[in-house]
Amino acid sequence: MVNPKKVTIEDVAKKAGVGIATVSRAINNSKGISPATKARILQVIEEIGFSPDTSAQSLKVRQTNQIALAVPDIRNAIIPEIAWSVEQTAKQHGYRVVQINTAGNARNELEIVRDIKKLHVDGLIIMPLAYPKTLGEQINKSSLPVSIINYGKQLGEEYKADIVGLARQEGRLVMEHLLKIGRTRIAYAGAPKDKIEERYWAYEQSLKQVDPSLVYFGEDFSFETGVRAADYFYGLKHMPDAIYAVNDMVAIGIVNRFKELHVRIPEDVAVVGIDNNAWTTVTNPQISSVSIMGDEVARLATELLLKRLREQKSGQYERVQFEPRLIVRESSISVIRNATTD
Amino acid sequence: MVNPKKVTIEDVAKKAGVGIATVSRAINNSKGISPATKARILQVIEEIGFSPDTSAQSLKVRQTNQIALAVPDIRNAIIPEIAWSVEQTAKQHGYRVVQINTAGNARNELEIVRDIKKLHVDGLIIMPLAYPKTLGEQINKSSLPVSIINYGKQLGEEYKADIVGLARQEGRLVMEHLLKIGRTRIAYAGAPKDKIEERYWAYEQSLKQVDPSLVYFGEDFSFETGVRAADYFYGLKHMPDAIYAVNDMVAIGIVNRFKELHVRIPEDVAVVGIDNNAWTTVTNPQISSVSIMGDEVARLATELLLKRLREQKSGQYERVQFEPRLIVRESSISVIRNATTD
DNA sequence: TTTGATTTCGGAAACGTTTCCTATTTCATT
DNA sequence: AATGAAATAGGAAACGTTTCCGAAATCAAA
Numbered sequence: 001m002v003n004p005k006k007v008t009i010e011d012v013a014k015k016a017g018v019g020i021a022t023v024s025r026a027i028n029n030s031k032g033i034s035p036a037t038k039a040r041i042l043q044v045i046e047e048i049g050f051s052p053d054t055s056a057q058s059l060k061v062r063q064t065n066q067i068a069l070a071v072p073d074i075r076n077a078i079i080p081e082i083a084w085s086v087e088q089t090a091k092q093h094g095y096r097v098v099q100i101n102t103a104g105n106a107r108n109e110l111e112i113v114r115d116i117k118k119l120h121v122d123g124l125i126i127m128p129l130a131y132p133k134t135l136g137e138q139i140n141k142s143s144l145p146v147s148i149i150n151y152g153k154q155l156g157e158e159y160k161a162d163i164v165g166l167a168r169q170e171g172r173l174v175m176e177h178l179l180k181i182g183r184t185r186i187a188y189a190g191a192p193k194d195k196i197e198e199r200y201w202a203y204e205q206s207l208k209q210v211d212p213s214l215v216y217f218g219e220d221f222s223f224e225t226g227v228r229a230a231d232y233f234y235g236l237k238h239m240p241d242a243i244y245a246v247n248d249m250v251a252i253g254i255v256n257r258f259k260e261l262h263v264r265i266p267e268d269v270a271v272v273g274i275d276n277n278a279w280t281t282v283t284n285p286q287i288s289s290v291s292i293m294g295d296e297v298a299r300l301a302t303e304l305l306l307k308r309l310r311e312q313k314s315g316q317y318e319r320v321q322f323e324p325r326l327i328v329r330e331s332s333i334s335v336i337r338n339a340t341t342d
Numbered sequence: 343m344v345n346p347k348k349v350t351i352e353d354v355a356k357k358a359g360v361g362i363a364t365v366s367r368a369i370n371n372s373k374g375i376s377p378a379t380k381a382r383i384l385q386v387i388e389e390i391g392f393s394p395d396t397s398a399q400s401l402k403v404r405q406t407n408q409i410a411l412a413v414p415d416i417r418n419a420i421i422p423e424i425a426w427s428v429e430q431t432a433k434q435h436g437y438r439v440v441q442i443n444t445a446g447n448a449r450n451e452l453e454i455v456r457d458i459k460k461l462h463v464d465g466l467i468i469m470p471l472a473y474p475k476t477l478g479e480q481i482n483k484s485s486l487p488v489s490i491i492n493y494g495k496q497l498g499e500e501y502k503a504d505i506v507g508l509a510r511q512e513g514r515l516v517m518e519h520l521l522k523i524g525r526t527r528i529a530y531a532g533a534p535k536d537k538i539e540e541r542y543w544a545y546e547q548s549l550k551q552v553d554p555s556l557v558y559f560g561e562d563f564s565f566e567t568g569v570r571a572a573d574y575f576y577g578l579k580h581m582p583d584a585i586y587a588v589n590d591m592v593a594i595g596i597v598n599r600f601k602e603l604h605v606r607i608p609e610d611v612a613v614v615g616i617d618n619n620a621w622t623t624v625t626n627p628q629i630s631s632v633s634i635m636g637d638e639v640a641r642l643a644t645e646l647l648l649k650r651l652r653e654q655k656s657g658q659y660e661r662v663q664f665e666p667r668l669i670v671r672e673s674s675i676s677v678i679r680n681a682t683t684d
Numbered sequence: 685t686t687t688g689a690t691t692t693c694g695g696a697a698a699c700g701t702t703t704c705c706t707a708t709t710t711c712a713t714t
Numbered sequence: 715a716a717t718g719a720a721a722t723a724g725g726a727a728a729c730g731t732t733t734c735c736g737a738a739a740t741c742a743a744a
Contacts, residue, residue: 008700019724024702034722051459055400056700058462059729064397066440066462074429075422083425084416087441096461098408099429099441117393119438120400120408120462223624249624256626259601279621282565282591284598350730361694366732376692398730401699 007050016044027052058120066096067305068121070112072104072129078275078294079127082149085298086125093306095122104129113138113146123305125298128152145314147305149297160317162304164297167321170274170290171202174244177288177326179206181334183242183270187214189229189254190246191221199246199274214240221246226253233269234261241269242332248273248280251287255331259284270332274324285330293322349392358386369394400462408438409647410463412454414446414471420617420636421469424491427640428467435648437464446471455480455488465647467640470494487656489647491639502659504646506639509663512616512632513544516586519630519668521548523676525584525612529556531571531596532588533563541588541616556582563588568595575611576603583611584674590615590622593629597673601626612674616666627672635664 009027013020018037025033026041044050058064069086071079083099090097098121102108110132116124124142127149128135139146140160148155150165178186188203195217204210216232218225226249233240234257245251251273258265265271265285273280276291304318351369355362360379367375368383386392400406411428413421425441432439440463444450452474458466466484469491470477481488482502490497492507520528530545537559546552558574560567568591575582576599587593593615600607607613607627615622618633646660 006700010700013724020701021703021724021726022722025723028702030702032722037722051457053401053700054460054462055397055404055406056729057702058397059395059401059700059731060702062397062729064462069441074416074426080417080422083441084443087416087443096440096442098438099411099425100438101426101429115393118396120396120406227626252624260626282594284569284602348730352730355694362731363694363696363733364692367693370732372733374692379692395730398699399732401701401730402732404699 006053007048009050009052011048012041012044012050015048016041063122063309064120065094066098066121067302068098068100068112068116068119068124070100070102070109070124070126072127073101074099077277078292081294082127082298085295086302089299089302090306095306102126102129106130106132109135110138113142116142116144116146122309123147125149125301125305145305145308147301147308149301151292151297160314162301162308162318162320164301164304164318164320164322166292166297167323168198169202170292170324171199171244172206173290173324173326174272174274175202175206177328177332178242178244178270178272181270181332185211185214185238185240186242186244187216187233187240188244188246189216189218189226189233189250191219191225192217194221194246203244218250221249223249223253223256226250226255227257228253230254230257230261230263234258234263239263239269243269243271245271245273248275248277248287248289251289251331252279252283255283255285255287265331266333267335272332276327280329288329288332289327291325291327293324296322348395349390351392351394353390354383354386354392357390358383405464405651406462407436408440408461408463409644410440410442410454410458410461410466412442412444412451412466412468414469415443416441419619420634423636424469424640427637428644431641431644432648437648444468444471448472448474451477452480455484458484458486458488464651465489467491467643467647487647487650489643489650491643493634493639502656504643504650504660504662506643506646506660506662506664508634508639509665510540511544512634512666513541513586514548515632515666515668516614516616517544517548519670519674520584520586520612520614523612523674527553527556527580527582528584528586529558529575529582530586530588531558531560531568531575531592533561533567534559536563536588545586560592563591565591565595565598568592568597569599570595572596572599572603572605576600576605581605581611585611585613587613587615590617590619590629590631593631593673594621594625597625597627597629607673608675609677614674618669622671630671630674631669633667633669635666638664 009020009023012023022033022037023041026038067090069083074080074083087097100112102112109128109130123145125147131152136159146161148161148163150163155163190200194200213236216229218229226245243254245254251271254271255265263269272288274290276289280287280289300320351362351365354365364375364379365383368380409432411425416422416425429439442454444454451470451472465486466488468488473494478501488503490503490505492505497505532542536542555578558571560571585596587596593613596613597607605611614630616632618631622629622631642662
């Protein structure tokens with residue numbers, strides 16, 4: 001480690017008695033080199049421990065074999081899964097990924113795109129959270145390809161980027177399932193700002209008419225909201241026989257609280273969440289949920305980016321939405337319902 | 343994006359009517375340039391949208407401003423937290439981090455270290471899981487500085503790397519706490535291979551004598567093991583009044599099962615885990631746990647690596663162990679114990 | 685003014701590769 | 715043998731910077 005006098009391609013050439021061009025051919029196994037000399041060169045390389053300088057290579061071939069992945073916060077929810085998927089996919093194609101957390105901060109999200117040139121990467125995958133107004137504009141004038149992992153708002157046609165996300169069908173899936181297993185008094189537990197979204201509309205639309213007492217709008221998407229929702233429903237004269245929770249955290253809160261209250265799940269009340277968080281399998285009962293396909297979304301976003309890099313042309317931009325998938329677990333299995341109640 | 347004829351430092355120079363050396367001085371704000379010309383150059387740069395080529399810079403100055411972070415699997419346990427901490431710290435010093443998952447595979451762990459030169463980084467932070475025998479050897483012959491985040495075995499003095507980890511005191515902390523709040527029948531719930539470790543020895547050593555019926559060795563470190571442990575203890579003639587769980591997953595399993603069995607926590611049984619997983623705050627009751635200081639460990643490991651890069655010398659290697667910290671929550675608060683029992 | 689020190693600047697040489705172009709060798713075909 | 719095509723090789727230019735070194739310009743002091 002004490003400045004070992006960097007060994008270059010020239011050292012190899014000299015020692016092997018060939019030109020540097022030939023050494024280059026050997027390490028890139030390009031053609032125009034005889035198997036014999038190639039073997040000899042490789043041998044020498046092994047001996048003196050040569051490894052081509054990646055900066056020089058990048059400078060020459062004008063690519064870095066790196067892509068950037070910008071996410072709000074690697075510590076949250078499905079993001080580790082996404083980061084993992086991107087890394088695996090990139091690796092398969094010989095790319096490395098540099099990790100960036102934007103903290104879901106609008107300024108950071110813009111900055112990343114604007115300063116992408118400073119990143120020593122060939123392209124960018126961004127999962128926005130803040131969706132700053134000028135994001136699209138910034139992306140469009142970007143000098144490098146970008147791919148968007150979109151779990152937020154519907155994005156316009158004008159984006160010059162591949163966009164992959166989720167078909168807004170999570171709520172519909174939950175409701176169809178709950179209806180199919182014969183529940184009739186289905187409640188909704190969510191968060192107010194969520195009212196405008198598919199997850200809530202699916203609830204309204206699946207029902208002939210909605211009983212307002214069965215709709216609980218909490219403050220956020222947290223465990224605590226779930227606990228409070230459970231208390232609220234428990235206090236009703238006529239309890240629901242199923243609860244559609246806006247996400248898994250809320251669902252877990254509900255399940256936990258109901259267990260304390262001796263409400264049986266799924267016999268008395270079925271519960272279904274959304275996200276397919278790993279912790280849904282670790283509660284008791286395990287909670288049915290809708291997978292939002294993080295790894296598939298991330299994988300495709302990566303593949304589209306790499307394809308664009310490979311083909312070097314800014315042709316048609318892709319718009320892909322994965323279908324969410326319902327995973328049925330104990331909390332909503334179809335049971336012969338017992339009329340007795342605590 | 344359609345091959346915009348890369349604008350180079352020379353274009354800037356020409357347009358500003360100066361030499362390229364001067365432009366270089368302007369963008370690196372080195373001295374030997376008058377404020378006036380500097381301003382003019384910056385102006386031009388802004389106009390024509392120039393951004394220096396990072397590959398060329400790296401080639402010239404012989405550093406990439408990147409470090410690699412190799413972890414077993416970004417999706418597991420405290421690793422997102424570690425990745426986050428490394429990234430934040432690196433960013434503060436102007437470094438970016440490239441993420442690598444080793445899958446806890448011995449061969450991968452070795453390969454990363456061996457092929458570090460191919461990574462376009464200035465140094466490596468590795469969190470080993472497999473600890474292959476030749477890892478130290480490989481690190482010692484590495485041409486780049488490496489820093490180790492060590493949550494595994496005790497590492498020898500011979501490693502030419504900074505090593506930061508955790509002082510093996512988690513078990514002791516738990517036991518002291520449990521004894522202090524007056525528990526007398528303290529049980530242990532863990533995994534068999536764990537028997538050799540501090541976490542178990544601390545249990546034995548804190549007790550005048552151990553009641554073998556209060557020791558439950560499960561199969562693994564999972565939620566399920568926790569559930570089974572709870573069942574086991576519940577079946578005892580004489581239940582423990584506290585349980586020291588080898589980690590949070592097990593603790594959560596215990597708490598969940600006990601709630602079903604109407605065992606009161608902490609009144610009947612106190613429960614404490616280890617790891618300080620975020621989910622300990624989302625159970626009911628919230629679970630006391632020992633923080634294993636992931637973010638501090640990661641931050642220091644990063645800082646040591648960057649310092650070594652800065653100082654360019656392979657002097658003394660650091661060995662640092664953080665003290666784990668007990669976080670007391672509802673599951674083990676000191677209560678006036680009620681003699682009545684369900 | 686002259687002098688000398690200091691600041692400001694530009695030319696050119698690196699950094700370590702890949703690749704173009706040309707030269708040589710090898711080989712198959714006549 | 716003679717010819718031409720194909721395979722193999724090397725020299726040198728280029729990629730876009732930083733930095734060394736010397737030249738020119740500026741400035742302060744005499």
